[in-house]
Amino acid sequence: MTAEAQPPPADPFATEGDLPRREDLGHIFDELDHQMACQAYLWALPLVAYAQWQKVHRETFGAGPCDLVRYLSYQDRLGLITANATTPYILNFIDLSETGPLVIELPAGPTAGGVSDFWQREIGVMGEMGPDKGAGGRYLIVPPGQQPPADAGDLRVLVSTGVNIMFGFRTLDPDPERAQALVDAVRIHPRAADPDENPTRLVSPQGRPWSGDQPRGLEYWERLYGIYQTEIVDERDRFYLAMLRQLGIVKGEPFTPDERLTRILERASAVGERMAQANSFAKRFAGARYWPDRQWDLVLMLDRSDQRAEHHDQLLERAAWFYEAVSFSAAMKSQTPGLGQAYLATYTDAHGQWLDGAKSYTLHVPANPPAKLFWSATVYDITTRCLIDNPQQRGDRGSRDRDLQYNDDGSVDLVFGPEPPSGPVGESNWVQTVPGRHWFSYFRFYGPLEPYFDRTWCLGDITPL
Template identity: 25%
Template sequence: MLEYAQMYSQALDTADASFTGFNRFAHDRNLARPGYAPFKTPNADTLYSNAWLDLSHGPVVLSVPDAGTTYFTVNFLDIYGNSSNISARTRGFGPGKYAIVPLGWEGSLPDGVEKFTVTTPYCWILMRVLAKDLSNPARARQVQNGFTLQPLSQPDGQQESFPAPAGSSAEQYLRVLDWIVRNAGYPVTETALVHRYRAIGVGLGPEAIDKAFADPDLVAGIKAGHAAALEALDNSSRLSGYPAATWKMPADTGAYGYNYFYRAAINTLGTGANVSIENYPFNTFADGDGDPLDGGKHDYRLTFAPPPPARFFWSLTLYDAKTRELSANPIARYIINDRTPGLVRTGSGAIPIAIQHERPKGKSLNWLPAPDGPFYLVIRAQGPEPALIEGKWLPPAVQKVKP
């Protein structure tokens, strides 16, 4: 539902400020900051570009420029949030042309164009281009400009109308789900599961949904189940992943298989999660004592010794737990990364970080400002090294500063 709502806003709703239509990039020319609207828990050191592909009429060709030494990933997410990449990791930094095709497509392609298959005919591109200089992402903007999309054919008939995802009611959720299973496909191994949804009209069309919502007893059950699911997701999104002491590490992020609840929990926390071999993330809502992180109650310390082992870059980003957005602060710092100007290291190379609401005293610490309230932290390692993937590097606990 969350991805579909983004698709509707960007590709279908002409009255929406983010509207671009299908098969066109919308480039964010500035780094995400507090109030960033497209989705929650964004990176703060990459420029984003978004595009929704409609492959129901045929392939769309993605042109990739020569990125030099600038890291990028074109992250493809099918309508269910499963991820694949054309990136500096998978294809190198050089140029290329790729025909993005849906599963089962057969046809001829122009010379010099490589076939790249995605699993659903409606697909989200969430592209990230690294801004090496956070104060001036001009080079990242130049790289963005080199990415283009070109459909190989045009629509040749009427499409079924897309239901508007207004609000978050149980009825609207089922109308969207009905449209998705009939128009975007699903794995053949889930046929029996999807067939069971027909009891409440899903998979049979809008008239069947109307009929289901004309039955008071059925409506009561649907609404109760929907409310229980939302409550469970709200309670569980911060618990997603495998435990790594008080941190959580990825459990097949971006490649969920049959773990539907985990997929929903991850997307509730923030849509657009990548596979862990591209970006290895950790998150925590708790300090080393297991208490919720709260800048209004405590000052904290975190020391990387060493920092996350990553081929391309690493970062530590702080988010307001109430809004799941970057937290406004007086020095406009939302992230500590390997390119933070004036990054303080100890003689042994360790990186000590003060996470607190008020500016710390002295200059021996890197300050990551916290809100006067609950927050959470995300570590990202883009292009994780084997030590990360094999579990040999784990993040240190966030420690309270004792009075």
């Protein structure tokens, strides 16, 4: 036995000869159901996240199926998992069983967006990375199981892979007036209805507290049960449906867990989240570490929108991304210099320790970050995975900040900590952290350039002061 090897764990259950004691069978089945629930928790993360967010849109914001919710202010975005704090988000969650075939009209202009199902698989790309290439266009979203119409005309037809969809986009124009004009020109309406009778409203969160992350405890399973009643589940997932049945979640039947099952589900949601945290914040996927001598990881380890690799489906890669983020777009995996986005994340400091809101750190950004449009470094609360809710009400610093202070060589030193720095950098390069809360950071490249792809430009680690 090597020094690293450990003896196998002892069997936790007593036996009668070669079989478990009959009085232990209940405990064994409890453990079986708990383990199935933990796996079902990881499997359902993208579905439950969108179901939760859809509920917020309907019940908290009062958004209808042809409306758009615009997340503009910092306060608006505090419930949005790993939102960037630079560009606004405009989106909604639509049940195609209510609307039927749906028309989306997108104006010409610098936008990035698209449509995805509730498994967060991309159905179609729109904007600069889509077939319209920023020239605008009219799209028809056809519900699953329906044939595309023969008379689509100038409509670009997308056949949905789910009953529920998310349509969202971001305006990339830094001018607020031009960006607002783009948002105002978007139209959503059922194809069978007069668009003038179904005007698209812009809805604002208006500072109301909300959360788009997956709920905890029994509520996680209640949200999963609710969306499962109408949503499509692929053939590849039928074994997970068998697990759900054992956990009391059955299509067309009420979800009424007894005391035993409630206890198992509540424990599994807690343990499942710990597994999700480890899977996201201590990635063990091959190729996750972007530079071998730095702490920065590639955030998005999914190969494709359909979450499939050559010989398997990317269950853990999917769970990692959709625990700490929402939505997938081909633009996020762009390999074309100057187009799309690139995301790196760090969850630890230069010495491999979790980032602590009570401590102060610095991040050195070398000159000429390889981003055609802009770059930003953003701080997120580790528990909510949302923008840090600090007294400063600011979670990022980046190249669009007019007051950002640069060093003589063009590099930038950012500071993260509970108190503003007293040195020459000042508050213009500072993001406030919260004592008692751990945090992590994303570094974004909008329009990543060749030195990012060939890794000749290297970002510093977040280093304790």
